[in-house]
Amino acid sequence: MNKEVKIFLADDHPIFREGLKKIIMKEKDFRVSGAAATGTEALEFIIHNKPDVAILDVSMPGLNGIEVARKIREKEIDTHPVILTMYSDEEYLETALENGVTGYLLKESTHTEIIDCIRTVLNGGYYVSKELQSFLINGSKHKNNKTGAGKAIETLTHTEKQILKLLSQNRTSAQIAKEMFISFRTVQNHRMNISHKLGIAGHNSLLMFALENQEIL
């Protein structure tokens, strides 16, 4: 592993680029081989220079970081894309993972986390920032939907859709049970089944889904 690791940076904030560069250059075997402020520039550089790792901001002019990652995979370039973002947004993470991203960092990350992440993806592993790991638990296992929530909804049965609809009106399981003349345990079971079908998990995540999709239920 004594070869020098080429790392590329893309972020539209000059200060951030400087900070990242400084952190990376503290590692003796790492080298910053280039930097860009837009997704388009980034992709061009990556295609021509094939760095080992590309650290990509999500919000950039032109292509965003996730789109750059997708292009990297489409063109079968041997560069590990690492996403670096301000927000701990579940949806971004999922989309990123679906597009071949193997490292996902928040800008709150410490030096150690950044270096850990780079080394992990270099070794072929996945690295997701601690704050986001709760989202990950079910996300990568099954389900490749989420690009079209509508598709996933179609796999739900009539009863399940009915429960989702009532959920979106902020009813509790007990209230739904009463309205549907079934046990509240049955409602809970349906909720779990729905969550599994949709590939979601965690507190309130089903409620959030119901709210976001209430017009197509």
Next chain:
Amino acid sequence: MNKEVKIFLADDHPIFREGLKKIIMKEKDFRVSGAAATGTEALEFIIHNKPDVAILDVSMPGLNGIEVARKIREKEIDTHPVILTMYSDEEYLETALENGVTGYLLKESTHTEIIDCIRTVLNGGYYVSKELQSFLINGSKHKNNKTGAGKAIETLTHTEKQILKLLSQNRTSAQIAKEMFISFRTVQNHRMNISHKLGIAGHNSLLMFALENQEIL
């Protein structure tokens, strides 16, 4: 003018602090005399060390950058506060200027802009990032949609609004506590206080409110 200029940095993102530090240290007469990740730490350092310039992030745990600036003026400390923020938000700029801020930079700023800004405020001048200067000229106010909820929201304190905002991103109390460096019991207390102020009660009702009003938080 041959005295060394002491500059202090406050930002909760380690990468950003590194980047800023690097940019500032390229100037021979500038020195980074300290850095902090929270507003409270920042204020303490500024009081004790009285740097010439304090570069303050807006969104930080504890006090935010603008609050730190206000404290600096209240305590009549001879430090020039410079606000550094992600968002080109008119309201923030106004509040900042009202609180004695003489420099207002966006995180998109280039090296040159940052250095220019520091030199300008050192000379007693005002520096506002180009992207924001339009707001200064036509001091227009196109806000205030008092939808009833809007009025209630205005009675909330800054901390309460921050918690509501995080809630709207589907964070749990424990996650919010971690992000704000406070106990999750305190978060729960804030949630109860918010509910009382807004006149709402019951499971998920606060989450629902946060979701419905997330764009005006």
Next chain:
DNA sequence: ATTTATATGAGTACTTATACTCAGGCAGGA
């Protein structure tokens, strides 16, 4: 006829949110 999907119900454990209570610290105003 066996499998499969669906609907129903329950046991158990754990996490999270709501709803009270109380209290200390700190800053600003009357």
Next chain:
DNA sequence: TCCTGCCTGAGTATAAGTACTCATATAAAT
């Protein structure tokens, strides 16, 4: 100085959701 508002933290109790397990019944599909 006292009072008030805000932030902080905790004790206790209850309600609700999540996450697994298991079981039964029925209808449709193979």
